[in-house]
Amino acid sequence: MTTEPAIRTRALRKTYRSFTLREVVAVEGLDLDVPVGGVHAFLGPNGAGKTTTIRMLLGLVRPDSGSIRVLGHDFPDGLERAVAGVGAIVEQPRFFPAFSGRRNLLLLARGIGGSERAVDALLDQVGLGARGGDAVRKYALGMRQRLAIAATLLKDPRLLIFDEPTNGLDPEGIHDVRRTMRDLADQGRTVLVSSHALGEVEQVADTASIVVRGRLVASGPVAELVGASAASSVRVRVSQPAVAVGLLSAQGWGVRQDGDVLVVDGAPDPSVVSQVLAAGGVHPSELALVRPDLESVFLQLTGSDRGAVVAP
């Protein structure tokens, strides 16, 4: 038996038509595979079609063509059974602002025949036990996000989908969300998290898919994606840039100079750069590894035009 992916789409396509009848292709021929278990990052720049894809996975948006299979159920017939196992937050969590957090959860729980006790337990679990009776209108963004996470857990879902869950959160909130995603994955659930910034999810994601303009351009383990696309560079600040450029170029590395700051491409890691400079009598006042960000990955992947797919 081959293992069934948690999500599998083929040739998925969605166009939006505006009032002026101008067509926007949001998703174009997307083949997305999300393996069961672990955290899968769904990456792409703004407007790449991430949210549209997620809406289609939840049955909120109807694709023009293509197939969707979630948790082993084919859409549209299996939508109800599939969605029963999925907890999702799409864009900003949307609750009734005038109702308390607890009442909002209670309504959702009753929609699926859940119990009041489960609601209270979940509110405690996400740390909203004391504020559960307040109107959601009065919640800070981080509290809404935690309420939304509680909502997704009402179904005890096998698959969780978070659409840019850290948007607008402070560092502590971002940390909390990341830890929650990791915990959920460690419990054996599958987590799909969309983001436009690789750095945001790099530490927590096991695998990733990258979409650009509605198409899949790469997918595979995160480390491979980062490694395969663009090597890291090292940024140094030195007092004698001219001397340093000579020393570093002699190693066969690419060096770009901007005043007393040099960016070194092709060096294996910062310590080697530091050694080379020290050997030449140059002591850097600042030394940093510049990780390839998603943008450089995109640039490289889209630059090659054909969308090099990295096999897992």
Added chain:
Amino acid sequence: MRLVGVELFRFRSRAFSWLVAGLLLLVAVGFAIEAWHDTRPPSAATVAAAREAYESDVEAYAPDGPIQTQCREALAKVLEKDPDSTLTCHALPTPRLEEYLVPPRTFADAVTSAVDGLTGALVVAAIMAATSFVTAEFSTGSMGLWLTFVPRRSAVFASKTIAAMAAAAVFAAGGWVAVVLAITAVHAASGQSVGDVVLWGDLLATGARQVALAVVVASIAAALAFSLRHAAAVFGVLVWWVVSIELVLGEVSPTLRPVSLGFNAQAWVHGHASYVVDECIAVDDCRSVEHVVGAAQGGVVLLVVAAVVAGVGLVVFRRRDVS
């Protein structure tokens, strides 16, 4: 069915629902105040003014009063010219004091006219409650979240519409009872008889039809809300309909009166409604013919309209993307 229960729970939780209920109570209070005024004995000033008018009329109408005197003088002149005239001065009736005081309003009159006037308020309450119940879900964006819990769109449509209809029934019945109770209490307190069995039979029948009307109107409003998503759009369509169809069309061509929903609603609530059309057999041979529409026809028209609007709302909601 469980979903209808959840939707009713949501409805009860909404402050707006209670606002509409409060407005209906205010309407009942208004009717109670009016009834109280109707049953007050006339004030001393009113009685004094009436007595003054009565007394001056008694004098004026007396056989030797100014009116009869004038008449006899005029008659004498006529008889002078034409001795054969048969004109006479008739004796005038003696005025009675009761005729100068407005008679106290009867309970039957007060309660019947109040119940008739209540239809509009019940319809407006049903429209407000049902429309905002559905559109709030779209405007807050919580419809998307709800659909990830209950993905069957038909079930979502049906449960919300049925909940809105049930709520409209409760509002209409509650508003009706509040108004009728208020008027009955006020009239009973002033010593009037309020126990006419035939009257109560009519009242209850009208009330039941008003509740049914509110339910149908709520289903139309909910379905429009599902199609249009914004409360402003729903009210825009309703205002357009009232202005162009209800008000203008009937004026332009009386034969089109039966198209008006208000007209059919009237036929339904009152048992019948009629309109007059000039029908001409020849260019100069026209007569006004009254056409009567019965309760059954009015009811069927409303039901057909509700079914069509619901069908459109369901198809639109099932197909449309939700964000």
